[in-house]
Amino acid sequence: MSPIRRGVMFLLLVGVIGGLCVHYEATEDQRDPYPAAEDIDADYDRHVGETALLIGTVESVDRDAGTARLRVDHDGGAFTMTLAEFRTTVEPGGTVQAYGTLEAERTLRVSRTVVVNESGGSKLYKYAVSVAGAALVLGLFFRHWRINLETVAFEVRNRD
């Protein structure tokens, strides 16, 4: 295949990937068995009684009352929910998944929680480790391959 044909194929594939991203978002509601955060925020009362899975940042925890305040961010903004029967150890700033039933007055009665990040700091840990991963994978790849600008293709590096 000539570089030009490969270039055309490449652009075509990038277009299809873009299409996939559009289709993925457009059909999200059909795949997701739970109401979307945007929809819960826009019309809360309509969703009371439904089962929901919310992912958000813990703002505060009241250990004695077994409740917590959860901020849920979505593409169109953010809203705050009360989590009832919340019995998980997490610091404010941490990220949790909360699964349960939506009740009146923006309350989620939690049946299961998963702590995704214990505190705001664990997010930083994840990013730092991911940067190390990116450096490792690029280093490993370009140790063995280089780009040939004439053929616009990777070729194996000759070992000395």
Added chain:
Amino acid sequence: MADLLSHVLVAYAAFTVASWQADWLTDEWIAVGTGGAAIPDLIKVEIVVGSGTIETVLGVPFDVSAVGTLGGVLLVAGAIALLFGERRYRAYCLLVAGGCSALVLDGMRKYADGRAGDWLYPVPWNPPSPNLYVSSDSTVLGVVLFVALVVVTLNRRVFGGSE
């Protein structure tokens, strides 16, 4: 997402072990497969350009997260494989294998509803998750680092690999 470093180390260890049986799987092809494991992590471009911003510019629904699914891996691997000229088919297979290893690893994380999300998209099935770990848990990285180190040592001492 489990962190990118775990994805990369797991794929590297797996391809290295596979190379003990498959002679064609040389160091440069192990590097390609390991690179494939980073494909689902390309969704992290969201940190720089959010899907919401792209939606506003394009005027259509858009979510980069599609890249972190089976369908996304199959397509992105295709685009990258084109850069391998005549060896694109081998590159494609290894990139897809690496990408899928990362997806499977992510599919074993903890989910509050026990379902591992839609990583098989466009296959309309959310598989159950064994709920093994959360990605901010540093024990996971510790275990993965240890395994990778054992594999690298065996590769050098027993199987005569160079890396």
